[in-house]
Amino acid sequence: MTVPEEAEDEPARRKPDDDQPVPLYVVTGGRSESADAMALDLVTLVVARADPHSGQSPEHTALLRMCRYPISVAEISAYLGLPFSAATVLLTDLLDSSQVEVRQTRVEQRQAAADPDLDTLRALIDGLQRL
Amino acid sequence: MAYNDSDTAGRHAAYAGGPREEDLLPSSAEQSVKVVVVGGFGVGKTTMVGSVSEIRPLTTEETMTQAGAGVDDLAGVERKTETTVAMDFGRITLDERLVLYLFGTPGQQRFWFLWNGVIEGALGAVVLVDTRRLEDSFQAMDRLEECGVPFVVAVNTFPDAPLHPVPELRAALDLPARVPVVTCDARGFDSSREVLLTLLRHLYARATEGDPPSPAVTASPSPSEAP
Numbered sequence: 001m002t003v004p005e006e007a008e009d010e011p012a013r014r015k016p017d018d019d020q021p022v023p024l025y026v027v028t029g030g031r032s033e034s035a036d037a038m039a040l041d042l043v044t045l046v047v048a049r050a051d052p053h054s055g056q057s058p059e060h061t062a063l064l065r066m067c068r069y070p071i072s073v074a075e076i077s078a079y080l081g082l083p084f085s086a087a088t089v090l091l092t093d094l095l096d097s098s099q100v101e102v103r104q105t106r107v108e109q110r111q112a113a114a115d116p117d118l119d120t121l122r123a124l125i126d127g128l129q130r131l
Numbered sequence: 132m133a134y135n136d137s138d139t140a141g142r143h144a145a146y147a148g149g150p151r152e153e154d155l156l157p158s159s160a161e162q163s164v165k166v167v168v169v170g171g172f173g174v175g176k177t178t179m180v181g182s183v184s185e186i187r188p189l190t191t192e193e194t195m196t197q198a199g200a201g202v203d204d205l206a207g208v209e210r211k212t213e214t215t216v217a218m219d220f221g222r223i224t225l226d227e228r229l230v231l232y233l234f235g236t237p238g239q240q241r242f243w244f245l246w247n248g249v250i251e252g253a254l255g256a257v258v259l260v261d262t263r264r265l266e267d268s269f270q271a272m273d274r275l276e277e278c279g280v281p282f283v284v285a286v287n288t289f290p291d292a293p294l295h296p297v298p299e300l301r302a303a304l305d306l307p308a309r310v311p312v313v314t315c316d317a318r319g320f321d322s323s324r325e326v327l328l329t330l331l332r333h334l335y336a337r338a339t340e341g342d343p344p345s346p347a348v349t350a351s352p353s354p355s356e357a358p
């Protein structure tokens with residue numbers, strides 16, 4: 001079996017730089033993506049702490065109703081039909097008003113992924129074996 | 132679960148309003164982990180996600196933008212090249228507090244790996260390989276290595292794909308001996324679950340052994356590898 005040589009201009013191993021694509025600068029309701037929005041990972045679990053109040057936008061209301069039970073940002077994005085970064089903008093509003101909370105910050109999630117503890121790996125293996 | 136190829140718009144319409152009652156996570160869910168399935172075009176990534184997911188696979192997307200060379204900032208977003216990257220994902224609830232999300236990356240998208248937050252923060256990855264087009268997986272493996280995300284290689288056994296001995300595949304893919312290589316049928320629940328278990332046992336071995344573990348040259352995951 002032969003393996004093709006990597007072409008000179010093979011995009012692999014190219015380091016991302018300023019000319020590379022980045023998530024679209026999302027503007028939602030006149031607000032832009034904030035630093036807080038970057039605290040959310042696709043798999044960050046979000047849960048509501050309060051009911052929607054009258055006067056909230058339909059998007060915020062729909063989102064709040066969706067997180068009565070823990071739900072990931074990816075699922076929220078899918079159910080709302082919004083790009084991930086747009087969903088994070090809405091979520092950041094609700095985080096700022098303490099109407100939702102996250103079960104684990106992205107930093108915690110990434111640290112746990114980079115250096116997984118044995119209990120978690122064990123629970124994953126056991127859980128998969130039980131399926 | 133049946134392979135679902137409905138388009139993104141159809142899924143959004145079908146799911147508007149939120150999760151079905153039976154798709155809700157328990158209130159006690161507090162930790163989530165991310166595993167990505169990467170590989171070339173049409174290698175079976177979406178199929179594998181659907182095979183093991185407890186929910187009907189969903190789609191999340193991101194709009195990527197790239198400023199063309201010499202494009203004036205004031206020209207605005209419209210002048211930039213935009214690509215929508217759609218990612219299939221599924222979910223497995225492991226216990227009352229732990230949830231695994233499985234993301235299938237698009238094979239033909241040039242830019243998906245620049246969507247920050249897909250590979251970053253992943254516990255590990257499954258590199259799906261079609262022996263007819265091994266080179267399709269090189270870029271994904273390079274990106275995983277750059278991000279320090281551990282992976283296993285799963286050879287999807289298509290009927291007309293040539294069968295190669297694992298050591299030969301390992302050499303052709305230039306894989307270190309410690310990276311597990313298994314064969315699978317992404318359409319099967321058991322087979323896809325075994326691939327995930329191979330990845331998790333690999334992660335467990337990495338976490339328990341300071342030094343790289345001895346070569347694990349296995350054509351299929353062996354029960355003795357279990358921690």
Ligand SMILES: Nc1nc2c(ncn2[C@@H]2O[C@H](COP(=O)(O)OP(=O)(O)OP(=O)(O)O)[C@@H](O)[C@H]2O)c(=O)[nH]1
Pocket residue numbers: 134171172173174175176177178179235236237238239287288289290315316317318
């Ligand atoms: N025989 C066989 N067919 C498979 C297997 N896995 C997937 N297929 C078929 O291969 C085709 C492509 O599978 P997908 O799951 O859409 O592949 P993908 O990697 O998600 O494709 P892209 O997202 O377009 O890159 C489908 O028709 C599947 O039914 C397998 O293990 N064996």
Ligand SMILES: [Mg+2]
Pocket residue numbers: 176177178219235236237238
């Ligand atoms: Mg696919």
